[in-house]
Amino acid sequence: EVQLVESGGGLVQPGGSLRLSCAASGVTLSSYEMNWVRQAPGKGLEIISYIDSSGNTIYYADSVKGRFTISRDNAKNSLYLQMNSLRAEDTAAYYCARVLYDSNGFYRHLADWGQGTLVTVSS
Amino acid sequence: DIQMTQSPSSLSASVGDRVTITCRASESISSYLNWYQQKPGKAPNLLIYAASTLQSDVPSRFSGSGSGTDFTLTISSLQPEDFATYYCQQNYRTLGTFGQGTKVEIK
Numbered sequence: 023e024v025q026l027v028e029s030g031g032g033l034v035q036p037g038g039s040l041r042l043s044c045a046a047s048g049v050t051l052s053s054y055e056m057n058w059v060r061q062a063p064g065k066g067l068e069i070i071s072y073i074d075s076s077g078n079t080i081y082y083a084d085s086v087k088g089r090f091t092i093s094r095d096n097a098k099n100s101l102y103l104q105m106n107s108l109r110a111e112d113t114a115a116y117y118c119a120r121v122l123y124d125s126n127g128f129y130r131h132l133a134d135w136g137q138g139t140l141v142t143v144s145s
Numbered sequence: 146d147i148q149m150t151q152s153p154s155s156l157s158a159s160v161g162d163r164v165t166i167t168c169r170a171s172e173s174i175s176s177y178l179n180w181y182q183q184k185p186g187k188a189p190n191l192l193i194y195a196a197s198t199l200q201s202d203v204p205s206r207f208s209g210s211g212s213g214t215d216f217t218l219t220i221s222s223l224q225p226e227d228f229a230t231y232y233c234q235q236n237y238r239t240l241g242t243f244g245q246g247t248k249v250e251i252k
Binding site for chain 1: 179191195198236243246
């Protein structure tokens with residue numbers, strides 16, 4: 023059974039930093055593309071970052087570009103999100119999600135999600 | 146950016162009802178459309194991908210249809226465990242965007 027477990031969330035002051043981790047079991051993360059997805063309280067879902075299996079292709083949403091950094095450590099079977107210069111609007115639950123494709127390799131979907139870790143940015 | 150618009154934003158229905166949720170993309174996305182279910186305090190759960198392919202272990206009362214810009218999620222006979230919020234998501238572009246969600250509540 024695939025399990026993704028996020029950690030590292032908490033309360034941080036505006037301008038501060040946090041590093042989120044996503045530890046995997048039951049699956050070798052190095053074989054898969056991964057996303058970080060966030061959800062502000064009472065709001066919808068937003069994919070904020072993507073990393074391919076090699077770590078060579080990375081994308082960020084405009085809302086976090088220049089402040090957040092996605093990375094992976096395949097030896098530790100883990101995914102990370104370094105968050106700097108945090109703002110109140112970054113307050114959200116943060117999920118890591120594994121990308122899978124259909125059998126023909128065309129249609130991407132988020133098949134497995136962690137339980138989420140809550141980040142609160144407030145003074 | 147591709148905008149995804151769901152309707153309605155919320156609906157009230159009874160157990161056994163047929164429920165339909167629509168999702169419209171701001172430009173054509175072929176069949177690059179996924180549907181997720183989310184219950185309060187939980188992570189989203191994939192229901193359908195590629196517009197109409199049912200994810201394994203998802204009950205057959207869920208179905209999806211559409212292509213291009215207009216898509217539909219149908220629950221043929223609403224069950225108590227189906228009361229939740231449903232999101233569509235386009236994957237035509239790498240950072241796929243979600244609709245705003247449709248909350249299905251008990252009538």
